[in-house]
Amino acid sequence: MKTSQGEIKRGHSALSLSTGEIGDLLRKHELRVSILGLGRIGLPTAAVFAEAGARVTGIDVDARVVNQTNAGESRLTDEPGLAPVIKRNVKEGRLSATLKPETVLPDSDFIIICVPTPVDQTKSPDYTAIKAVAHTVGKSLGRGSIVIVESTVGPGVVENTVGPILESESGMKVGVDFGLASCPERSDPGTIMKNMHSVPRIMGCSDAHAGDLVATLYREGLGVEVVKVSSPKTANAVKLTENLFRDVNIALANEFALLYEKFGIDTVEVINACATKYNFVPHYPGAGVGGPCLPSNSYYLIMEGLKVGNIPYLIRLAREVNDRMPDHMVELTSEALNEIGKTVSGARIAVLGIAYKPEVKDIQLTPIEHIIDRLREMHAIVEVYDPMFVGDKVMGLVVHKSVEDAVRGANCVIIGTAHSEFKKIDLSSLAKMTADRAAIVDGRGVFEPADAKRAGFAFRGVGRVASPD
Amino acid sequence: MKTSQGEIKRGHSALSLSTGEIGDLLRKHELRVSILGLGRIGLPTAAVFAEAGARVTGIDVDARVVNQTNAGESRLTDEPGLAPVIKRNVKEGRLSATLKPETVLPDSDFIIICVPTPVDQTKSPDYTAIKAVAHTVGKSLGRGSIVIVESTVGPGVVENTVGPILESESGMKVGVDFGLASCPERSDPGTIMKNMHSVPRIMGCSDAHAGDLVATLYREGLGVEVVKVSSPKTANAVKLTENLFRDVNIALANEFALLYEKFGIDTVEVINACATKYNFVPHYPGAGVGGPCLPSNSYYLIMEGLKVGNIPYLIRLAREVNDRMPDHMVELTSEALNEIGKTVSGARIAVLGIAYKPEVKDIQLTPIEHIIDRLREMHAIVEVYDPMFVGDKVMGLVVHKSVEDAVRGANCVIIGTAHSEFKKIDLSSLAKMTADRAAIVDGRGVFEPADAKRAGFAFRGVGRVASPD
Numbered sequence: 001m002k003t004s005q006g007e008i009k010r011g012h013s014a015l016s017l018s019t020g021e022i023g024d025l026l027r028k029h030e031l032r033v034s035i036l037g038l039g040r041i042g043l044p045t046a047a048v049f050a051e052a053g054a055r056v057t058g059i060d061v062d063a064r065v066v067n068q069t070n071a072g073e074s075r076l077t078d079e080p081g082l083a084p085v086i087k088r089n090v091k092e093g094r095l096s097a098t099l100k101p102e103t104v105l106p107d108s109d110f111i112i113i114c115v116p117t118p119v120d121q122t123k124s125p126d127y128t129a130i131k132a133v134a135h136t137v138g139k140s141l142g143r144g145s146i147v148i149v150e151s152t153v154g155p156g157v158v159e160n161t162v163g164p165i166l167e168s169e170s171g172m173k174v175g176v177d178f179g180l181a182s183c184p185e186r187s188d189p190g191t192i193m194k195n196m197h198s199v200p201r202i203m204g205c206s207d208a209h210a211g212d213l214v215a216t217l218y219r220e221g222l223g224v225e226v227v228k229v230s231s232p233k234t235a236n237a238v239k240l241t242e243n244l245f246r247d248v249n250i251a252l253a254n255e256f257a258l259l260y261e262k263f264g265i266d267t268v269e270v271i272n273a274c275a276t277k278y279n280f281v282p283h284y285p286g287a288g289v290g291g292p293c294l295p296s297n298s299y300y301l302i303m304e305g306l307k308v309g310n311i312p313y314l315i316r317l318a319r320e321v322n323d324r325m326p327d328h329m330v331e332l333t334s335e336a337l338n339e340i341g342k343t344v345s346g347a348r349i350a351v352l353g354i355a356y357k358p359e360v361k362d363i364q365l366t367p368i369e370h371i372i373d374r375l376r377e378m379h380a381i382v383e384v385y386d387p388m389f390v391g392d393k394v395m396g397l398v399v400h401k402s403v404e405d406a407v408r409g410a411n412c413v414i415i416g417t418a419h420s421e422f423k424k425i426d427l428s429s430l431a432k433m434t435a436d437r438a439a440i441v442d443g444r445g446v447f448e449p450a451d452a453k454r455a456g457f458a459f460r461g462v463g464r465v466a467s468p469d
Numbered sequence: 470m471k472t473s474q475g476e477i478k479r480g481h482s483a484l485s486l487s488t489g490e491i492g493d494l495l496r497k498h499e500l501r502v503s504i505l506g507l508g509r510i511g512l513p514t515a516a517v518f519a520e521a522g523a524r525v526t527g528i529d530v531d532a533r534v535v536n537q538t539n540a541g542e543s544r545l546t547d548e549p550g551l552a553p554v555i556k557r558n559v560k561e562g563r564l565s566a567t568l569k570p571e572t573v574l575p576d577s578d579f580i581i582i583c584v585p586t587p588v589d590q591t592k593s594p595d596y597t598a599i600k601a602v603a604h605t606v607g608k609s610l611g612r613g614s615i616v617i618v619e620s621t622v623g624p625g626v627v628e629n630t631v632g633p634i635l636e637s638e639s640g641m642k643v644g645v646d647f648g649l650a651s652c653p654e655r656s657d658p659g660t661i662m663k664n665m666h667s668v669p670r671i672m673g674c675s676d677a678h679a680g681d682l683v684a685t686l687y688r689e690g691l692g693v694e695v696v697k698v699s700s701p702k703t704a705n706a707v708k709l710t711e712n713l714f715r716d717v718n719i720a721l722a723n724e725f726a727l728l729y730e731k732f733g734i735d736t737v738e739v740i741n742a743c744a745t746k747y748n749f750v751p752h753y754p755g756a757g758v759g760g761p762c763l764p765s766n767s768y769y770l771i772m773e774g775l776k777v778g779n780i781p782y783l784i785r786l787a788r789e790v791n792d793r794m795p796d797h798m799v800e801l802t803s804e805a806l807n808e809i810g811k812t813v814s815g816a817r818i819a820v821l822g823i824a825y826k827p828e829v830k831d832i833q834l835t836p837i838e839h840i841i842d843r844l845r846e847m848h849a850i851v852e853v854y855d856p857m858f859v860g861d862k863v864m865g866l867v868v869h870k871s872v873e874d875a876v877r878g879a880n881c882v883i884i885g886t887a888h889s890e891f892k893k894i895d896l897s898s899l900a901k902m903t904a905d906r907a908a909i910v911d912g913r914g915v916f917e918p919a920d921a922k923r924a925g926f927a928f929r930g931v932g933r934v935a936s937p938d
Contacts, residue, residue, distance in 0.1 A: 186746060229738055237725075238742040241725055242743040245743070259777075263625060263706070263777070264702075273696050273703075277711050278668065279715065281748070312725075314721060317783055318783060
């Protein structure tokens with residue numbers, strides 16, 4: 001596909017299009033979109049752009065994922081609405097997947113990067129994957145293509161790391177020969193297909209025309225509002241700012257919870273009452289914060305802060321407050337067991353819910369893992385149930401088939417995730433399944449303390465009153 | 470008014486009423502309400518309860534305030550809608566004021582405490598005033614009266630400090646002989662008359678019947694929703710939680726601002742973009758946090774936390790972040806002057822806005838005072854204008870009559886308060902009034918950096934890009 005001069009020839013190049021042509025090409029199935037990384041974000045993104053009419057190729061390093069996608073199957077069973085869109089678009093030839101980026105990148109109008117950006121064990125951002133795809137993309141980049149980074153990264157990483165790699169590998173100039181934009185995903189796992197079409201996108205680009213084209217792509221392809229900001233780094237700052245707003249406010253709720261437990265005040269009652277004020281937004285305390293975003297995002301900003309000698313210490317402290325909640329859950333468990341004359345050692349403890357959030361099959365950085373590890377170190381006998389993981393072996397434990405199986409004879413029941421199934425548990429029925437005298441430790445505000453007490457349980461909950469009247 | 474047994478006899482006692490009778494007595498002008506403290510909250514509260522039909526007596530220790538109120542005048546000229554309500558109700562005999570609590574307290578159905586609860590210089594809560602009025606009220610408390618604390622206090626202060634003082638002074642039992650409730654004010658200075666009738670009240674009481682009566686009083690008297698919570702301490706926790714939510718989120722915005730200034734990212738642009746996400750609430754960075762509430766409220770919670778060995782360190786750190794913003798303003802001023810070849814020493818600096826918030830005549834703990842002090846220590850010549858304080862001598866400076874008077878020949882213009890008048894300033898006209906080459910330091914996001922640059926100013930703003938293109 002390269003000419004004798006080494007330049008890649010294509011039917012058209014994205015940068016030469018007008019914004020009006022984007023919609024036309026979409027409808028004629030002539031717009032070519034490549035998506036690197038078929039994970040939690042990349043796969044739905046590929047599906048919805050194909051559904052909008054683009055010719056989409058998903059690129060991944062995992063042959064199983066590529067084969068599964070080419071077979072028209074969704075690897076994300078917990079994303080409602082995704083499976084039929086994948087099936088339909090694969091069948092109709094608009095969506096496919098490949099292990100070989102060089103076969104599709106040269107002809108791509110838009111190249112969307114959706115690889116993960118985790119943190120390592122020392123909480124340092126790990127940009128290995130995004131740097132690797134930048135090299136891959138740079139090697140096969142066609143003149144006039146537009147590269148879009150959806151992955152969450154620190155402000156400046158697109159300009160100062162991704163851009164230079166693309167330039168040196170391709171021998172072309174960003175903003176001249178190809179476009180480079182940040183358009184961070186803003187979806188919530190479990191509701192991605194809904195979010196994809198409703199949450200406005202924030203987009204910052206290397207140059208105005210490429211930015212207009214990217215904005216048009218998302219508007220026409222996803223049907224969402226696109227807010228253009230001054231630069232890629234501004235778009236990345238927006239993504240981090242909104243996620244850190246959540247992380248810091250959950251930390252604040254946790255700080256109130258730890259204090260109000262000691263004051264004999266119900267934190268959930270307090271927060272619900274606060275929510276009647278026009279300028280208050282409720283965040284609730286809990287067993288800890290997990291998932292692919294919140295536990296990591298602060299460190300991207302801290303890393304960039306360190307480079308300019310300015311550590312955001314409130315953000316860092318909030319992270320630490322949240323990271324200590326699993327230990328608080330262990331303390332509450334120990335206290336609750338103590339109330340019924342038991343030690344953690346030898347106690348049968350049923351953990352209900354291991355996913356990091358309700359109705360999602362995801363245990364990335366779930367705080368429940370630390371709780372289970374600590375309890376097992378203390379020689380508790382831990383049983384686990386989670387409706388998303390039935391029969392799977394997770395954290396060295398086989399997940400039970402039902403609440404009943406997990407709690408049979410338990411001295412303590414821990415709520416680790418607020419799955420809707422647990423909210424329907426009848427406490428007097430639960431009391432018949434557990435040991436004669438049992439405890440509940442609620443990490444997710446699923447039960448009312450008074451109800452648990454009435455059903456005969458010793459009760460502890462994050463931020464709740466231990467012995468309500 | 471005491472019988473030979475020393476007990477105070479009255480026509481009816483609040484505790485003996487049914488909730489249905491509250492409205493009847495209000496309409497018949499037979500419900501007697503005393504309000505201690507005719508300040509920012511007490512005076513409007515007195516006015517609106519009188520307007521609703523109650524016979525209200527305001528009690529204050531300041532003869533000037535008492536006389537002014539009895540003359541039908543409002544001491545709060547910056548509260549729209551208050552003056553006519555005071556005038557009308559004084560004229561019609563439902564509202565009066567006194568220096569002598571003992572003349573009205575024995576016959577009061579409801580006694581509302583609205584005294585200030587500041588912090589001292591070491592940031593320790595100063596409960597002197599509320600303890601003093603508790604003694605005063607206890608000495609003259611009639612059987613069956615209900616005492617309501619609107620002042621903001623730490624959770625437990627009503628139960629553990631106010632209650633015992635009332636009991637020991639009156640010889641009566643709380644929850645039996647008299648009622649004791651917390652119903653914290655939730656109004657914003659400058660819009661109190663509006664808030665009074667629209668923001669739901671949070672109420673916790675010593676006993677259920679008294680609680681029902683208090684809830685009815687506020688519902689019927691103010692026409693607002695009343696949310697009943699488990700206890701006075703819960704109500705006080707709600708008030709602190711909602712205010713600390715604001716303080717911590719402003720600190721977070723300030724932390725982003727300090728970082729984004731270094732990254733060359735516009736924090737206001739970032740926050741406005743974040744606000745397009747459904748679960749984000751915008752808070753903006755600024756020159757600091759002042760007023761009677763936010764700079765103090767954290768310390769009430771910290772104080773109670775210290776008593777149980779649990780310091781809320783995120784909340785404390787947020788306070789420190791906000792407390793350092795005035796110093797950051799001084800740094801920005803020094804930088805901006807440096808850009809135009811000036812030292813702070815000898816520079817003419819016009820400070821526009823000294824009030825702690827827009828359109829309010831209030832400089833309680835205003836962050837601008839620290840900025841002015843520091844600049845004067847560094848030998849700047851400081852001129853001040855604030856539309857709320859024209860002609861007054863404040864912080865040792867006479868407040869100019871207009872922007873023009875204050876900025877004439879200035880080397881630097883500092884925006885300290887986002888008064889609406891300042892938002893209308895035309896920057897090219899401003900440039901003609903100031904020195905040939907001048908700087909602007911915007912502490913309140915009033916000007917766009919690019920506009921200031923275009924008008925020829927060296928520009929710095931909290932969280933803004935110093936030299937925009």
